[in-house]
Amino acid sequence: MSGTPQSLYRDEGVVLRTQKLGEADRIITVLTRRHGKVRAVAKGVRRTKSKFGARLEPFSHVDLQLYTGRNLDIVSQAESIRAYGQTIAGDYSAYTAGTAVLETADRLTAEEKEPSLRLFLLVVGALRSLAEQAHPSGLVLDAFLLRAMSVAGWEPALHGCARCGEEGPHRHFSVPAGGTVCPACRPTGSAMPNPVTVELLEALLSGDWDRAEASQGTNRREGSGLVAALLQWHLERGLRSLPLVDRSDAASPRREASLRL
Numbered sequence: 001m002s003g004t005p006q007s008l009y010r011d012e013g014v015v016l017r018t019q020k021l022g023e024a025d026r027i028i029t030v031l032t033r034r035h036g037k038v039r040a041v042a043k044g045v046r047r048t049k050s051k052f053g054a055r056l057e058p059f060s061h062v063d064l065q066l067y068t069g070r071n072l073d074i075v076s077q078a079e080s081i082r083a084y085g086q087t088i089a090g091d092y093s094a095y096t097a098g099t100a101v102l103e104t105a106d107r108l109t110a111e112e113k114e115p116s117l118r119l120f121l122l123v124v125g126a127l128r129s130l131a132e133q134a135h136p137s138g139l140v141l142d143a144f145l146l147r148a149m150s151v152a153g154w155e156p157a158l159h160g161c162a163r164c165g166e167e168g169p170h171r172h173f174s175v176p177a178g179g180t181v182c183p184a185c186r187p188t189g190s191a192m193p194n195p196v197t198v199e200l201l202e203a204l205l206s207g208d209w210d211r212a213e214a215s216q217g218t219n220r221r222e223g224s225g226l227v228a229a230l231l232q233w234h235l236e237r238g239l240r241s242l243p244l245v246d247r248s249d250a251a252s253p254r255r256e257a258s259l260r261l
Contacts, residue, residue, distance in 0.1 A: 007068045011035050012081060014123050015060045016106045020046070027072065028056050029106060030064065033120050037109040040066055040073040052078040058102055059085035059127060087131040093246040094130040097141040100241040101126045104145060107235055108152050118151045138220060138247045139212055142227045143204040150205065154178070154234045158202045161185050169195060175229045197222045221247060 013032035021027050024046045030038050045053035055062055055078045065077035088098045105123050109116060126144040130137055149155060157179030159168045170180040172190040180198060181190060197219045203211040204223075215223075224247065232238040 008065065008076070009035070009068070010063070010065045011038075012061070012063045013038065014102075014105075014120070014127065015056055015058050015062065016102045017058055018056065026053075026056065028075070030062075031105050031109060031116075031120055031123060032064070033117060034115055036114040036116050037106070037112050038066070038073055039112060040064075040075050041069070042075040042078070055080045055083070057083075057085050059083070059088055059098060061124060061127070082128075084127045084131045088127065091130075091133070091137070093137040093248060094133070096241070096245045097137040098127060098130050100141055100239055100245055101130075101144050103239050103241045104148055104231070107239065108148055116151070119148060122147055122151065135209060135213065136220075138224060138245065139204060139209075141245060142201075142220075142224055143207070143212070145227050145231055146201065146205045149231060149234065152234070154230070155205070156201070156230055157181075158198055158205065169198065171195070173198070173226060175226070175233050178230075191226070193222055193226060194219060197226070201226065 011032040011034050013030035016029045016031055018029070019027045021041060024044045026042045026045050028040055028042050030040065032038055042056050044050050045056055047053070056075070060083050061081040063079040063081055064075060067074045067076055088094045101123060105119060108119060122144055126140055129135055129140045146156070156162070159180065160166060161168065161170055161182040162174065162177040162179040163181055163185035166182045168180055168182070170182050171192055172181050172186045173179065173193050174181045174187050174190040177185070177187060181187070196215070200212060200215045200219050200223045228238070228242055
């Protein structure tokens, strides 16, 4: 009802995407800490005199005050916590990886206002790492995707058999089965990745960056292919941004910083 008073709430979030609304407004999609994914209208932000238009761009970590609306909430205040966009956009590898991070977070939160604190923290950690160039961008992305799938209940089996649980390591990998498979459970058409590649995925999932960064480019590329195939299988269609990811940093040297995923 139009006479129902609007409730005010405050939360922090990461802007995942934006779209134009009318001549001056914008719809922003934000993954928040406590309220999950929220779609809200930011009025007048496309005007040159807007006070917080620049704070509501993708990659921005913001503190928001919102009013609940009938269909879309309304942003009344926006304060910047950290703007990752300019730094990430200055590096093509980081930008393409970051775009895939945001799209994945958007796709994994189909239900609006369903809290997902773990995914929110993963997104913030990934963007921070990309902005600080803590690790090669491709590895940051694959670590994020593996852990995001784990949060969604799709953690791949990388040691035991995905079907019967028999302890491995196993030589075959089946995307439909959800990871490595033993000889007895191996479906037709299973891949046979290099064992070092599977070890790399284990390192990325567990956060063992010393082991992950010691990997070779061939194993990183093979691992990225497996991660992308797993994600596409679970989402039932691929990410638009994933084929555009620049993997040219596959042999980048390690930089001293920590990824807080």
